[in-house]
Amino acid sequence: MKRGGVIHDKLSYAIATMGHDDLMIVTDAGMPFKRDERTIDLALAPNVPDMFTVLRAIRQELWVEKFAFIEEGQNPNIVNGVTAILPDAESVLMPNDWFHDAVDNSAKWVVRSGAWTPWGNVALWSGIPVASWMDSTGAEPPEEWQERLDKNRRFGNEGVE
Template sequence: MRRKGILNVKLGRAISEMGHDDIMLVVDAGYPMAYEDRVIDLALCPGVPDLLTVLRAIRQDMWVEAYHMIDDAKANNPNAWNGVADVFPDALPGVKPNAWFHEDGYRNAKFIVRTGAWMPWGNVALVSGIPVQEWFGNTGGTVPDSWTERHALNVKHGMTGVE
């Protein structure tokens, strides 16, 4: 039996299959989608599991370089907006229009994780990242200047490499 981390088999497998720059959508209970192999439905009942609980679990197992929320979320769902920022303080935040989540985001997401989140604007696109220092450390060179800021953010928030 697994000692810690994500116990859901499909979600654990999905995280293992994520590559750099792949997108995982983590969506609320009302998100419209077709149920296909890339969908991981965790919803049990309204509010269970909630968005932030799912994101905290994903953070333990996945390098998240950036995340995007619906552009209206900051004004209309500050609990989700601030909560996601707290879960991923070392990721680069961004916004996308609601239509992106239902069109390009939906088409391009490698996986879609449905939570029981019972709220509007409760969708987050996670962009998979890399452990910067370790990744570039195997080159024999130094971390390129374009990545030093990302690495500094990782270190500041305790994400220094693979344990």
């Protein structure tokens, strides 16, 4: 039996298969998309599990380099909560049409939460543990990695048990 972390078999497998720059989208309960082998449906009832519970579990095992919200509709509760859970990741906005296309076509995995709220969708791009990755080389990081490295050193394990 697994010691802890994500115990949902398909979600655990999905996280383990994420490579650098792969895309996982965590949706609210109402996001329309085609269900296929990339779908991990966790929704049980309204807000069960909620978006933050799902993201905290994912954060325990996945390095998230960047995340995106829908630019046309902002949900301050989701934005603030996700930003607090992923303090070392870059935040961007993407058009609603991009989200609808990505859940059907380009996301490696689509995780449906029970989030019962408008604009409760978050795109996650997997990253690398920049600090330990670069420390293992003995070399200076490329200049374009410096901000990620600083954030990773400051927040990389915050919230990870």
